[in-house]
Amino acid sequence: MTTPETLGPRTGSAILRTALRRNVGAMAAGTLLMGLYQAGETAFPIALGLIVEHTMRGRGADALLLSIGALAVIITTVSLSWRFGMRILQKANTTEAHRWRVQVADRGLQPVARDHDLKSGEVLTIATEDADQTADIIEVVPLLISSLVAVLVAAVALGLADPRLGALVIAGTVAILSVLSVLSRRIGSSTREQQARVARAGAKVADLITGLRPLHGFGGNHAAFRSYRKVSTEARHQAVTVAVANGAYAGSAMALNAVLAAAVTLTAGWLAFDGRITIGELVMAVGLAQFIMEPLKMFSDMPKYVMMARASADRMALVLAAPAVAAPGTGRPAPGGDLEIDCVRYGALRALKFQVPAGAFVAIAAHQPRAAADLAAVLAVRVPPGAYEGVVRVGGQELADLSVAAIRAYLLVNPYEAEIFAGTLRTNIDPSGTSGSVPEAVEASLLTDVVALYPEGLDHGVRDRGANLSGGQRQRLSLARALAADREILVLHDPTTAVDAVTEQLIARRVAALRRGRTTLVITTSPAFLDAADRVLVLDEGVITAEDTHRNLLATDEDYGRAVAR
Template sequence: MTTPESPRPLSGPDIVRATLRRNIGAMARGTVLMGMYQAGETAFPIALGLIVEHALRDRGLTPLALAIVALAVISATVSLSWRFGMRVLQKANTTEAHHWRVRVAARGLRPVAGGGELKSGEVLTIATDDADQTADLIEVIPVLIGSLVAVLVAAIALGLASVPLGLLVIVGTAAILAVTSVLAKRIDAGTREQQALVARAGAKVADLITGLRPLHGFGGNHAAFASYRGVSSAARRQAIAVARVNGAYAGTAQALNAVLATAVTLTAGWLAFEGRIGIGTLVMAVGLAQFIMEPLRLCSNMPKYVMIARASAERMALVLAAPPVVPPPAAEPPVAGGGLDVESVGFGSLREVSFRVRSGEFVAVVARRAGAAADLVALLAARVPHDAYRGTVRLGGTPVADLSVDTIRAHMLVNPANAEIFAGTLRGNIDPSGGGRLLAEAVEASLLTDVVALHRDGLDHAVRDRGANLSGGQRQRLSLARALAADAEILVLPDPTTAVDAVTEQLIARNVAALRRGRTTVVITSSPAFLDAADRVLLLDEGTIVAEDTHRNLLAGNETYRATVSR
């Protein structure tokens, strides 16, 4: 499925081409400056050779002064061209990496058809490491061209002094690039596999940290650690294999560079011994032989950088090409205040589920099976592709199949039962946009007031990553406060108070019902406090709605309901 933003799914080569095309101006400026830098670096041994040649022939202060001025000009050129060249390239590099990080993160935050093949930890790795490695091409290519300029200048300078020396540099450079290009192909497949395994390890540890408390609760932490150790060990073995190949590649390239430098030096010495070149030319040749080793090293590393960038781009394409779970927005948006309708829906453990929540109504849903509640939440949260379920879900009279995720969320908020808590402050977690008008009311309704009162900074109290400095009940109330502060037209709350005590739960249920009066609210829970506060209660059993009434009437007259809420 395609979107207006991207006529067709992006591939890895598409991403690389887009990166280079978008930064062609910065790369051109950087290439000119890096070429000047490398040419200036090459000019040093050439200038020294000419100074020695003229010093032996024309003794005096004037040639010495001119030599000093020439060296000063070369030094200034080298310093300024490097400074401004790297400034241009690194600015473009970081800007482009930011561009891809934002695109990957934005796509990763949107539901995709089938749930996608990548976990959140892998998406995080792709949005950081892979985005950076792809953008590195902006910096690598101009540096490579500058290095080739240096080698070319050295070859021309040596060729003017002695044709054999110039030809030796040109032929040797071509041979080194040919050998390293062949070796780089061996790095490609190993690098792809290593990046994939590292991303999987990141996903595994992210999932492990997220579920650490529940894992400890039922003793599953050791099995989870063993699972992570297996994935991490596979990543380590692959990294070692890639390191071996990289080591062989770097060693071979360095050895070839040294062979060429040695060949140039020995050839220049032999020509000087035979009197075919002067002492100044010998000094220049020896200096250039030492100098060109660094440009040659950069040139020989170029294929490796390209392989890494291409593998990273293809991993980004996995995220960016994932089809969204819904098509573009419908021509007619939902009618405000139209309520929520679920008509004959079948998905997972749900079968022929039908109910209606009228505008402004407070409805609770009790599920006898946790799986049925989870399926209903996934359906309402637009995490299920439309072709994966039967029936129709309508929002304000419009089928959600005709709405974009953004449009759905603009009218209905499904607050996750285990919502993320972000590093920052209490205020920032409750009102991320800074424009919530129900901040104080939401804090009061969720009984987060005790947490605020405990700390001198109040709502500006610092919260650690994932709410590590808060208890489970405090994190859950913080999540509830955030959902209430959003003041959504339709609010769905799955199990909002499982981590708080019964007295607090009773107060929260009353507060939520009062705050949401006149606004459509659906609570999926077995909490007697919320069930009693609801206008209606729906009993979901065997995948369908089997009863509906007030909590007290169901409690008195329905044995199945009584057994469900009292267990």
């Protein structure tokens, strides 16, 4: 159960601190190995300078062989330390990104109040791109430290040859970082804006795909496309802005590093010409001047990645810090209980009051679709108990006193437009793979004809959002999933609006038979389900205005007959 105390970090900086704290061991090992790698890289031109120095002084073959052996050791150290250091850091990076993806996804699935109005497409972007960029901090810090080690080793080695060379490296590094820190702040602010606009474009795509058919039906698809084009164009322009900033940063870093390398090389040449350093020290200085460009480039790139990680962490905090719609309780309802709505006022509901006894099959015929949607939202805990008047009781206990996990294990509300996921028919019906009533659910939802169409049967592939299924097939697949969950209380909201009348009649009878002895509430105007119900409650203007069997209501209530006639 998620509580305010267990939500974890709620700000971008806290997220980064948590990531660093959780991976301190891997980062320490990675820093050690990457520092060894950079030290080895720095030692290579130093060793070359010593070999040249020994050769110039006429040392023997033994000294030359010893120097070559030392080079072999350095090369081996560089190779192995890089290999294992990056393996440790990348494994920690990938693991940390997965942790944040799971946490963001878990938070997105919880009934939370999204004050920042985040759409599902935005949450998806945060759970993927932003989680990855936030976890990059695990690699950034060790690489930053190891690059600093390389620069310091090079500065010390050059300083031993001549203090002016060491001072030049230190001063140049400070100047480069000072210039690039200004550019990195611009990249950070531009990246935050780009991520927000890309996320909004993703949300717009998700909304557009979901509503494409109804939009096309009344000719609103062109307006929707224009709206998406505007959002995507804004995202593209911002992406260009970020690319320009990154290009300016990379170009400046490369130019400044090249200037420093050239300055070190020219200064070393002048000192050698003046006789203040030896030829071997000149070779070492030229080699270090060339080598130092790599760690300097890495070192100068790190502020940019730090700012990008911070921007992504701030985005994740929007989801992780979203308050719950209500502080969940800890209770669990008693098995076999009933469902009671006691004077609930919310939206179109006006002091709604009714009770579904344990084991009953009850239908609600709502004259206004808005009232049906509001009732389904309240029962699905998409509305906090504090946002409506009255009480909802499940198994004799108030909804506000129950934990979210207990509610979901006991009460299932199958929405009007349930999601269909990429996978197979079987994984959509039984996502956890633990249901023991999949065959019965397939039979009751009349999904058997769909299964029979394909040689793979239930293992037939389903595209994202059920793109390769018809509207009726998607509805039956969603209904089969709800039935396979086998909850104590099942609420169905318009489960067969896209199904023909004959099929709907068969489904209603089979669902009633399968759910016999279990509490079932169907919010619908379907004559087939109304006729299959033990009793029908008429919901009009937010209150229950009549209660009887479907056939008695048809005979006595003209308004009811007109509302459910097809």
